[in-house]
Amino acid sequence: xxxxxxNVKLLVLMLSMLLIGMLIFVxxxxxxxxxxxxxxxxxxxxxxxxxxxxxxxxxxxLPAPIEARFASEEIEGxxxxxxxxxxxxHMREVTDGKYDVDVxxxxxxGDTRDINELAQxxxxxxxxxxxxxxxxxxxxxxxxxxxxxxxxxxxxETLDWVVRNGDFMDVLEEAFRRNGLVxxxxxxxGWQTISSNRPIESVDDMDGFKVRVMGSxxxxxxxxxxxxxxxxxAYGEIYGALQTNLIDGQVNPIFAIRSMNFYEVQDYLTDIxxxxxxxxxxxxxQFFDSLPEEIQQxxxxxxxxxxLPSAEWIDAxxxxxxxxxxxxxxxxxxxxITGDELEEFKELxxxxxxxxxxxxxxxxxxxxxxxxxxxxxxxxxxxxxx
Numbered sequence: 001x002x003x004x005x006x007n008v009k010l011l012v013l014m015l016s017m018l019l020i021g022m023l024i025f026v027x028x029x030x031x032x033x034x035x036x037x038x039x040x041x042x043x044x045x046x047x048x049x050x051x052x053x054x055x056x057x058x059x060x061x062l063p064a065p066i067e068a069r070f071a072s073e074e075i076e077g078x079x080x081x082x083x084x085x086x087x088x089x090h091m092r093e094v095t096d097g098k099y100d101v102d103v104x105x106x107x108x109x110g111d112t113r114d115i116n117e118l119a120q121x122x123x124x125x126x127x128x129x130x131x132x133x134x135x136x137x138x139x140x141x142x143x144x145x146x147x148x149x150x151x152x153x154x155x156x157e158t159l160d161w162v163v164r165n166g167d168f169m170d171v172l173e174e175a176f177r178r179n180g181l182v183x184x185x186x187x188x189x190g191w192q193t194i195s196s197n198r199p200i201e202s203v204d205d206m207d208g209f210k211v212r213v214m215g216s217x218x219x220x221x222x223x224x225x226x227x228x229x230x231x232x233x234a235y236g237e238i239y240g241a242l243q244t245n246l247i248d249g250q251v252n253p254i255f256a257i258r259s260m261n262f263y264e265v266q267d268y269l270t271d272i273x274x275x276x277x278x279x280x281x282x283x284x285x286q287f288f289d290s291l292p293e294e295i296q297q298x299x300x301x302x303x304x305x306x307x308l309p310s311a312e313w314i315d316a317x318x319x320x321x322x323x324x325x326x327x328x329x330x331x332x333x334x335x336x337i338t339g340d341e342l343e344e345f346k347e348l349x350x351x352x353x354x355x356x357x358x359x360x361x362x363x364x365x366x367x368x369x370x371x372x373x374x375x376x377x378x379x380x381x382x383x384x385x386x
Contacts, residue, residue, distance in 0.1 A: 059098030061292040068101045068287075070126040071115035073133065073235070076105045078259050079189045079317075080128040080279055083310055087281070090302050099295070101126070111234050113215065120180050122284045130279050132214030139361035140175035142218040143368050144186070146356060147274035147349035149375060151384050155276050156188045156311030158378045163304055165381075166374030171367045182288045185303035188311045189253050189277040190318050195266040196249030197242075201335065203227065203344045212238055212250035221355045222275070223251075225348045235260070242266060253277045255314065258321040269322075269334045272345050 070088065074080040081103060088101035109115050109124065112133040119127035120137055127134075131144035151158055162168050163185055176183050194200060196209070206226040213219040215232045223230040231247060241247045242265045250262060257263050281303045288296060326332055337345065357364050379385070 057094070057096045058292075058295055058298055059095030061294055062095065062098050065098045066100065068099070068126060069124040070101050070103045070128065071109050071118060071124045072103060072105050072128045073112045073115060073130065074106050074128075074256070075259060078106075078255060079187075079253075079310070079314055081105045082313075083187070083306060084126075084128050084281075086306070087302055091298070094298060095295075106235065111236065113234075119282060119284055122180075122286055124284075125287045126281065126283050128279055128281050130214065130277065132216035132219055134181075134280060134282065135216050135218070137179045138175050138181065139359060140172065140363050140367045141280065142216050142356060142360055143364070143371055144278050145216050145218045145222060145275065146353060146368075147222050148346050149371070150276055151375075151379060151386050152273045154382065154384050155191075156308055157382055158375060158384060159186060159188050159276075159278070160304075160307040161378035161381060162371070162374040163307060166370070166377065168367070168371045168374045171363060171370050175361060175363050175367065176282065177285055180285045182283050182285050184281045184283060184300050185307065187279045187281070187303070187307055188314070189279055190255065190314050191253065191271060191273055192251050192275045192277050193254050193257060194249055194251050194270045194272065195242075195257055195262050196268045196270065197245075197266055198248065199268050199333065199335070200270040201337070202341045203348060210246075210248040212241065212247050214251075217359050218352070218356055221352050221359075222349065225352050226345065238262060239265065251275075253314075254318040254321050254325075258325050263325045263329060263332060267332060269325075269332060271336045272342065273336075274345060274349065 070084050072081040072084050084101075084103040088103055091099045091101055104115075104124070106112075109118060112129065113136060115124065115127050116129050116134050116137060118124045119129075131141040135142045135145075169183065169186075172183050172186075194211070196211075198209075199205060200209070203226050206223070206228045209223075209228040211223055211228050211230050212233045213223055213230045215234075220230045220232065233241060233247070233250075238247075238250050238252075239261060242250065242262060249266060249268075252260070252262070254269075257266075257269070263269070283299065288299075291299075322334065326334065353368070356368060360368070
């Protein structure tokens with residue numbers, strides 16, 4: 001019955017998207033056959049400049065205007081939606097308006113699992129998801145859920161190096177393409193923070209802790225290794241579950257804890273620096289492969305070039321949000337676990353790497369070895385020490 005209800009829900013979402021598309025088409029069809037005008041290339045070169053590249057206007061490469069839909073798993077004003085809007089603006093600019101992107105914040109097209117499925121089916125062209133929810137389709141993405149992979153300092157710089165220079169993205173793309181999707185980059189959204197209604201000062205305090213995690217089997221294993229009782233739960237259900245004490249706490253970046261008001265019903269915020277929250281801007285494979293190579297590369301370039309500036313943006317946002325929460329509720333206790341207490345967390349996290357090899361899909365071993373190697377090479381190249 002549950003599966004049947006989900007199929008009905010998905011069908012309703014698909015019909016809704018079809019209706020939206022028809023309304024957009026009717027709205028654009030004003031009867032003016034000359035509404036789309038091909039720009040003349042400069043200097044008589046039909047390809048743009050002398051190197052055969054479109055100079056300044058990639059729209060010349062498109063035979064017809066494109067209306068693409070971009071589903072975000074975060075609300076208006078939060079990271080994924082903000083940078084989705086930035087991407088939409090960029091694509092309009094470099095194509096002289098011929099490549100238009102409509103961004104749909106969380107909740108407008110369904111929950112987090114729904115939007116990933118809609119992207120896989122091609123009902124929407126893009127989804128900005130995270131490694132956890134998309135792992136229902138691409139289990140290899142859970143490699144990003146492993147704890148204590150990344151250096152606690154200079155994580156965005158390390159990620160930027162890995163995406164640009166390592167082999168990880170090639171392996172990740174192979175796994176995504178097996179499921180009809182293409183990852184364009186991986187972006188850092190800050191470290192995951194534990195909010196709770198009791199203090200967490202050591203791993204002993206995690207014993208029996210009922211904590212909400214995202215929908216990933218590996219995340220369940222991560223927190224179970226610390227003695228907690230992890231429970232996957234939809235984003236929109238967390239506040240009510242905290243308010244009614246169905247769960248003791250949850251894990252999210254600081255910006256989400258503020259924007260979703262979780263801090264209103266939690267008394268403690270704890271950082272164990274185990275897991276950066278990473279987002280994966282993703283495009284439907286069939287749609288992506290239908291585009292000119294120059295457009296494909298522009299898409300990749302935007303998201304790769306956004307890793308560091310978006311990290312600066314979110315780090316500043318985190319400082320602002322944490323300060324605002326503590327000002328509004330001075331009784332909230334913020335704590336960072338360090339030293340010997342942190343080492344206990346790290347030690348307990350290591351056996352979960354073997355669990356990933358069991359549940360991480362057919363390319364689990366390859367993607368884990370590749371990512372570990374890329375991170376080590378990045379730290380050496382950047383002079384980063386743990």
